[in-house]
Amino acid sequence: MGFGKGCHLHLIDGSAYIFRAYHQASGMEMKYRYRSDGTPTGAVQLFCNMLWSQITSTKRDAPTHVAVIFDHSSETFRNAIYPLYKANRPELPEDLRPQFPLTRDATRAFNIACIETEGYEADDIIATLAARATEAGGDVTIISSDKDLMQLVGPGVMMFDPMKSRAIGPDEVFEKFGVAPNRVVDVQALSGDSVDNVPGAPGIGIKTAALLIQEYGDLDTLLARAGEIKQPKRRESLIDNADQIRISRQLVQLKADTPLDVTLDDLEVRTPEPDRIMEFLNRMEFRTLTRRVADSLKIAPPAPLPESAGTNPNHPEPTAPDRLPFDHAGYEPVTTPDALHAWITAIRDHGTVAVDTETTSLDEMRAELVGISLSVTPGKAAYIPLTHRSGTDDLFGTSQLAPGQLPLDDVLAALKPVLEDPAILKIGQNMKYDWKIFARHGIRITPFDDTMLMSSALHAGLNSHGMDTLSETHLGHTPIPIKSLLGTGKSAITFDRVAIPDAVKYAAEDADITLRLWQHFKPQLHRAAVTTVYETLERPLVPVLAEMEMAGVQVDRDTLSRMSNAFAQKMAGLEAEIQEIAGEPFNVGSPKQLGEILFDRMQVPGGAKGKTGAYATGADILEDITTLEDTHPQAARLAALVLDWRQIAKLKSTYTDALQDHIHPETGRVHTSYSITGAVTGRLSSTDPNLQNIPVRTEEGRRIREAFVAPKGRLLVSLDYSQIELRILAHIADIPELQQAFRDGLDIHALTASEMFNVPLDQMTPDIRRQAKAINFGVIYGISGFGLARNLRIPRAEAQGFIDRYFQRFPGIKGYMDSTIKDAQARGFVTTLFGRKIHTPEINAKGPTAGFAKRAAINAPIQGTAADVIRRAMIRMPTAIEGLPARMLLQVHDELLFEVDEDAAPTLAARAKEVMESAAHPAVHFKVPLIVEAGQGRTWAEAH
């Protein structure tokens, strides 16, 4: 059948696709994936994944025909018109360049047409094919984020932006250029393009160009009538540069008559030839994709090629055990006492064992132990099934233990001496989890190593540290997905329902991987100079956090429940009022519906649509609307009511309701889980529930903390560091005035205000102090004029003036910022005062990404050093408060919360304060004192 009506041609802009793959690879930790000969392949792999899902898509708009179009070379007919065309293109990133030819190979291997024509750009070929396809009556989707292609959008032609995963139609084009697609060329000709080096008309940007074209209809009319333009600058620019503008139009106008030696019919989607695609994928060492494609083509995957020797610039040469293939034949179930004892003997012989537990839940406080896996030699591992259930339930919905398992208590009794033996090193991946599981069975694992924490000490900022990522990155092996055993969603089963032979493969593999990762990381810690970080800031935190999590905090259900009811009533009242004003019932919780009411129905000006096409209705925007009493009184009232409603709704759903579900049925307390590697800076994060974001800033919200209580006869004691990040900034950036202010115990924001605005301290006003405070925080966050302006709601120029004055007054700050960025650019990471490394892989990026990376790089040493300080305090705390009837319950970044018998509260507070204030010693002596403030009470609200 020839190409025609009903056919759908996908034209993939090769460069756009590669860039998309490259950026996604960076975000997904695959940027640092290399073939064993050292060739970077992360972007190629994602490129292949995307191609494969394109041609196997079963969606309604799946392509019947597809082509990938590449630029042939940088010299095109446009250079004949204007020699400087595209002379400003930035250099390709070094690790992307070698991947370009590989993506052409990939396209051919997938049996997809790969088109390039000498002297023409990919964009012209795309224009030509799109024109031919629409003439023949078919539909076209152009997959690209290049704005130069937007002129092609029209009947039968859509674009899809792979960077943002969104469709681009006439509306989106209008949003971007302010004109319909057929006038885009005119706007571009006027505004020019610095990246492509299209000159355009000086002083005229897209906004102005769109206005002019809207007014005059098209470019030729505009140029002919340029003399009528009122604004002198615009008029002169157009008259003086008319030729240059016409040349610009030639540059941006795509040619729809490029010579091609393919026909549309040649582009039909075809199944890849098995030999060719397998050879390619195998050569690239894409093991998972090779398997997936082989499965789909119903052929056997080829044996992996022997890995050639080569060097990987980012990760050291794998050691021998890493290269051992993963083979399930090395994994055995342990179901007899003899087999168990043979393993225990082997562990004692080696002195090192990787341990992993399988349980019924990710929540350690509710998880039941199902089995244990062990490994002492790479490639060999055991799984001890303990409480797997047989497949069928009886009449009462309960099930029998599956046969052939050793009794749980016997196995634990046999393993306890090993797990607690000071001469045997236990290795785990995320050991806090297993530590808690064993602790609930009376076993305290010691000593241990944790591969997740090793990875964090080595590679924070480069990749996350879950087992799947680590295995893929460092061992080149994709572990069996847990989903393949448990399923997903509602029909998911728990691990005790997994058939034992399947469990053996999965669980033993985990222990095997953990052992291999340990062997891989261990020698790297020293080379990267992070042994101290790992041994003093990461590993010792495990038992401390485990004990805190197991202790939990008492939360009073009745208090929460009463609040919930009160909130529900208040919300109902507000809702009625809101809908009354709106004049129609709508879902107040839907930002989309609210936006339509405010900006369409009520005609509030300034509605801005985000990338999804919905109006933004965040709190700052609603607050602005509340000030429109004069022009839009109804909307102003509505916005104020919605703000109230939002606050209550948040408190109810996230706190008073959800928190009740987290009260443990047996302990009656709430047990959070801290993630040690959750934040790149070294901060902890808290989940299930998050107890680090309990409200405090508003009066209403703070009342939630009344539900956090001490048991009878006990008190909660809260200690928090005062201004720790600013103190650290004063030290690191070495600002004598700020240091002295902290030594003198002055109000630091008032002092800043006084220095900046030349206002004596005794004449300080709250408003001036507020502005200085915002600047102080801004500095910690990597200040920008834009950000400060938005925060303070002042003109951008004014905000920039503040910043300039701040830098002038405290020159050390600018010095710190500049040297930190330089450091990051040269080394790829920044460090805290205690040696923690935070990698900054995007720091040399082009465009807005670099801005993000720079600000993050400025912030990381400050936030990270503060995180290190409180970690040191927490690690010392159990010893310091030993013997007191007290325990540490929670950490909230700069605060520690304790529970203590009433009469011991003063002693506890004094000791804990001392530990916290001296936590940096002896490693670091700050030039400013660290000050800790204490509070106590029956509830967290009182104690804070």
Added chain:
DNA sequence: GCTCTCACG
């Protein structure tokens, strides 16, 4: 599953 919004330091 993604986006928006909002709670904390």
Added chain:
DNA sequence: GACGTACGTGAGAGCA
């Protein structure tokens, strides 16, 4: 000349 921005998190609700 415009881009799109304060740093670091986690969770619930709406919506496709």
